[in-house]
Amino acid sequence: MAMDVVHDTQKGYRTILHCMSRPGTIENVSEIADKVTVSIECLSATFVTSLTLLDREVSFSVVGGDTKKMEELFVAYTMATSASLKTADYVFITKQASKEQIISVFQNVKTGTLINPQQSATIILETEYLSNSGNLLLTGPGIEDTEEVSIANNEYWLEARNNVNSEYPLGVDMILLDEFAHVMCLPRTTVTKIREV
Secondary structure, eight states, rough: OOOOOHHHHHHHHHHHHHHHHSSSSSEEEEHHHHOOOOOOSSHHHHHHHHHHHHOOOHHHHHHHSSHHHHHHHHHHHOOEEEOTOOOOOEEEEEETOHHHHHHHHHHHHHHHHSSSSSOOOOOEEEESSSEEEEEEEEEEEHHHHHHHETTTTGGGGGHHHHHSSSSTTTTOOOEEETTTEEEEEOTTTTTEEOOOO
């Protein structure tokens, strides 16, 4: 079955919105991702997310892997503009990105201004797995007490994320996608800490 671009992207958008309002909640978009039939250089869930978020009014950047092919695909399907890391509205980080590349994203991505904090980038990060049990503790708006999660390779970027979000309302929001089409969001307001053993 092929994707219904309107219906499926609306469903994808509602899923992301739900996860963004409830940090640490993990949803699954495999029902949509499994419909992706084009040849892509990223996770199917990432392609679905690009269709959901991108349009001709926004810009994006891709880090890691064969970025040129992904950029061409995103432009063709969404009409969004490929831009530099420092000016992009959305930054897609593929699983092929190195630790240095990931840290560079957090150091160079736009974080908004005090007058317009919403003019910041959203980072979409591919990872191996997401789980609701682990050593990462989340607190903040949308979380009743604490959420316990596990995010593969979070040691690559957790400190960099905390640094870039240290001067609220400046900062970046994150959408995390794994190989099983799971989705989890970390808004800039979410505090992340490693649980001490």
